[in-house]
Amino acid sequence: MWLYAAAVLVGLYLLWRWHRERQTVPRLSEKYVLITGCDSGFGNLLARQLDARGLRVLAACLTETGAARLRAATSPRLQTVLLDVTSSQSIAAAAAWVRECVGDRGGTGQSPPSSSPSSPPPLCQPVPAQPVPERGCGQGSSPGSPRPLSPGLWGLVNNAGTAIPTAPNEWLTKDDFVKVLDINLLGLIEVTLSVLPLVRQARGRVVNVASVMGRLASFGGGYCISKFGVEAFSDTLRREMRPFGVRVSIVEPGGFRTGMMDPATVVKGFRHIWDRLPAETQAAYGHHYLETYAKSTVLLHRLSSSRLSHVTSVIQHALLARFPRSRYAAGWDARLVFLPLSYCPAWLTDATISLFLPVPARRTPESP
Numbered sequence: 466m467w468l469y470a471a472a473v474l475v476g477l478y479l480l481w482r483w484h485r486e487r488q489t490v491p492r493l494s495e496k497y498v499l500i501t502g503c504d505s506g507f508g509n510l511l512a513r514q515l516d517a518r519g520l521r522v523l524a525a526c527l528t529e530t531g532a533a534r535l536r537a538a539t540s541p542r543l544q545t546v547l548l549d550v551t552s553s554q555s556i557a558a559a560a561a562w563v564r565e566c567v568g569d570r571g572g573t574g575q576s577p578p579s580s581s582p583s584s585p586p587p588l589c590q591p592v593p594a595q596p597v598p599e600r601g602c603g604q605g606s607s608p609g610s611p612r613p614l615s616p617g618l619w620g621l622v623n624n625a626g627t628a629i630p631t632a633p634n635e636w637l638t639k640d641d642f643v644k645v646l647d648i649n650l651l652g653l654i655e656v657t658l659s660v661l662p663l664v665r666q667a668r669g670r671v672v673n674v675a676s677v678m679g680r681l682a683s684f685g686g687g688y689c690i691s692k693f694g695v696e697a698f699s700d701t702l703r704r705e706m707r708p709f710g711v712r713v714s715i716v717e718p719g720g721f722r723t724g725m726m727d728p729a730t731v732v733k734g735f736r737h738i739w740d741r742l743p744a745e746t747q748a749a750y751g752h753h754y755l756e757t758y759a760k761s762t763v764l765l766h767r768l769s770s771s772r773l774s775h776v777t778s779v780i781q782h783a784l785l786a787r788f789p790r791s792r793y794a795a796g797w798d799a800r801l802v803f804l805p806l807s808y809c810p811a812w813l814t815d816a817t818i819s820l821f822l823p824v825p826a827r828r829t830p831e832s833p
């Protein structure tokens with residue numbers, strides 16, 4: 466009897482949750498979403514999918530080639546801008562461009578930043594002096610007439626990232642760590658801060674692409690550290706933004722076959738790091754260590770999923786569902802392996818991860 470009642474309650478709860486999660490926000494065609502790292506991978510696919518759904522996508526690309534390719538594959542609604550998230554100047558210019566696109570007047574009747582002579586020029590696809598509604602920028606006001614209040618920026622998707630250089634910590638320099646942290650963490654923070662007032666204005670969404678490596682650090686270098694940082698930044702931002710009606714979500718993908726996971730690039734970087742190591746360090750680890758580490762990269766790529774839409778669909782949910790989640794896992798490995806393992810005691814996670822790590826040539830027993 467009790468079992469039956471419990472089963473009914475669980476069923477009702479699941480039904481209620483399913484119904485709640487299916488509800489989406491209205492008026493998608495009026496919503497602006499800025500996505501970083503749209504040249505390839507998740508960012509590129511997401512930009513195309515949101516564009517197809519009628520949203521006003523502001524796609525930030527690292528290269529003009531990537532931007533041109535994306536524009537060719539999408540509707541004229543989608544706008545691109547060049548953005549290097551390691552450059553404060555580039556971020557400021559892109560933020561000014563976004564403000565212009567969404568028609569921001571700072572909520573105070575000020576002119577848009579691009580009308581000020583000191584503001585940096587847009588980097589890509591100059592914003593026309595008169596708004597061109599079919600291109601997605603501006604609010605469609607007639608010259609001379611007061612522009613309506615800006616709807617703000619509905620969504621910011623912090624997606625740009627890199628995993629290179631990756632190697633055992635001892636092989637790396639401080640600069641190697643800085644390179645990754647600059648893109649994955651500090652860049653993400655600076656981009657967020659530069660457009661947060663616009664997101665607050667829209668009572669919109671911030672979606673930060675972290676990783677399961679931000680829950681369970683499995684290899685050396687700046688990558689896992691940066692993703693732990695993204696988790697921490699997002700957790701605090703989520704609590705601070707809730708009173709303003711802004712929702713902050715974290716996306717934690719497992720392994721997916723994107724440019725970032727390309728074994729040729731990763732192994733090339735890995736060998737470059739090996740070549741610059743002092744002879745003593747090379748002898749301590751041994752050539753076998755290098756080869757096994759390189760092989761595990763190839764294996765990881767093979768085991769990774771090619772269905773990038775698993776990630777973009779959860780990002781879409783975080784952006785467009787009426788009740789977005791705080792965290793989304795994406796991929797079978799994230800759900801079944803990495804996240805469960807992250808809750809295990811350290812001795813168990815250490816033992817499990819050690820199974821996949823090469824053994825150094827000069828392995829020594831622990832000192833008593």
Ligand SMILES: NC(=O)c1ccc[n+]([C@@H]2O[C@H](COP(=O)([O-])OP(=O)(O)OC[C@H]3O[C@@H](n4cnc5c(N)ncnc54)[C@H](OP(=O)(O)O)[C@@H]3O)[C@@H](O)[C@H]2O)c1
Nearest residue numbers: 502504505506507549550625626676718720721723724725
């Ligand atoms: N693939 C996975 O298995 C996986 C798993 C967990 C989390 N993630 C995360 O998912 C996000 C997207 O990665 P992805 O897998 O789609 O790899 P990706 O195809 O390499 O995409 C990363 C994007 O970021 C851009 N980018 C690199 N440096 C940048 C910079 N300084 N400023 C602006 N943009 C920059 C890249 O441009 P270029 O293409 O021109 O270099 C590329 O468009 C990253 O944050 C990554 O950490 C990926």
